[in-house]
Amino acid sequence: PYPTAGSARFDLDAVAAQVTRRYSTWRKARFAWQDNFSALSEPSADADADGSSNLMEYAWATSPTDPSSRRQPTLTHEGQELRFVFWRDPHKTDLRLAVEISSDLQTWAEVASSTGGLPFQVVSLESPGMSVAENTSTQPYVVTVTAPPDGPRRFFRISVGLAPLP
Numbered sequence: 001p002y003p004t005a006g007s008a009r010f011d012l013d014a015v016a017a018q019v020t021r022r023y024s025t026w027r028k029a030r031f032a033w034q035d036n037f038s039a040l041s042e043p044s045a046d047a048d049a050d051g052s053s054n055l056m057e058y059a060w061a062t063s064p065t066d067p068s069s070r071r072q073p074t075l076t077h078e079g080q081e082l083r084f085v086f087w088r089d090p091h092k093t094d095l096r097l098a099v100e101i102s103s104d105l106q107t108w109a110e111v112a113s114s115t116g117g118l119p120f121q122v123v124s125l126e127s128p129g130m131s132v133a134e135n136t137s138t139q140p141y142v143v144t145v146t147a148p149p150d151g152p153r154r155f156f157r158i159s160v161g162l163a164p165l166p
Helices: 012-019 023-031 054-060
Strands: 074-078 081-088 095-102 109-115 131-135 141-147 155-162
Touching: 023 054, 054 095, 054 155, 081 095, 109 141
Parallel strands: none
Antiparallel strands: 074 081, 081 141, 095 109, 095 155, 131 141
């Protein structure tokens, strides 16, 4: 699909995929038609009122203007483990993703993060026995955060921010 010597052909899908791997390009492509471009397309705005910010829509590759376009993480209890599962696109190198936990929904502690498309790493032992695994054989990657079910009640969330570009 890529050009070869003496070839004038190229793969538009590959070009489009490379172009939309930056929030600023994605933002222009999704909102340039709006009269109120700046306010509606801000990373923290929720253009379709579905509860996900534009930045989260970019991270999950969902439509910021279609409330039925959703991709949410899951939390399950499997055997002796709690599993928090979500996916990420490692090619979106302008993102910083963090898994946070709380026992009271007021105070949140970051326990694992990924910046610039790098693999997730446990950054805090706030919860002993916590682990992070990524299935890199899928596109996008499936990330599983595992924690023991015993101990205090825990809530999980993902925070998404723009990372400095390399």
